Amino acid sequence: MKKEEILHITVTALCVILIIGGAYLTINLPVTPVPIVLQDMMIIVSVLLLGPRWGLACVGTYLLLGLLNFPVFSGGRGGFAVILGPTGGYLAGYLLVAVVSGTISLRRKLSTDIIAWVCAVVLIFSAGVPWLKLATGYSWTKAIFVGFLVFIPGSIVKGLAGVALVQALRPLLPFDKK
Numbered sequence: 001m002k003k004e005e006i007l008h009i010t011v012t013a014l015c016v017i018l019i020i021g022g023a024y025l026t027i028n029l030p031v032t033p034v035p036i037v038l039q040d041m042m043i044i045v046s047v048l049l050l051g052p053r054w055g056l057a058c059v060g061t062y063l064l065l066g067l068l069n070f071p072v073f074s075g076g077r078g079g080f081a082v083i084l085g086p087t088g089g090y091l092a093g094y095l096l097v098a099v100v101s102g103t104i105s106l107r108r109k110l111s112t113d114i115i116a117w118v119c120a121v122v123l124i125f126s127a128g129v130p131w132l133k134l135a136t137g138y139s140w141t142k143a144i145f146v147g148f149l150v151f152i153p154g155s156i157v158k159g160l161a162g163v164a165l166v167q168a169l170r171p172l173l174p175f176d177k178k
Helices: 003-024 039-069 082-084 088-107 110-136 140-147 148-171
Strands: none
Touching: 003 088, 003 148, 039 082, 039 110, 039 148, 088 110, 088 140, 088 148, 110 140, 140 148
């Protein structure tokens, strides 16, 4: 195995650990079954640092661990029931983020990182809100409110912090993304 592959695997594993840690930092809101977590921020940071190929490996590993009932999802939950529950669509959206935002971030510029982050947030909520509606039986109005609108301020703050983190960490990584 080449040195660059070992570095990719190591950084990918560390990113999975960061995502799991972010999932444990949970704030439950009384108005929604979807908690505020840092896992989405860690997913996007990981994907922007790793690119589409390794980002997908990272997100896929994280989701696989959760499906295998390891307690890696928000609040220390795991298992297939979480995927079928109200937050399952958001989790599925992470796979889209890996491919789309990871590809956008390949240019390694501040402007493309911001675009990649905005796309990631749109993809996560676009997958999450319809699934939330389906899983809970909420009306579209309620699903959009409790599954998207209440999270806008936090998404903006996490986006600013996340892009700054990516910009600070990227020069420290001794490999090109693929």
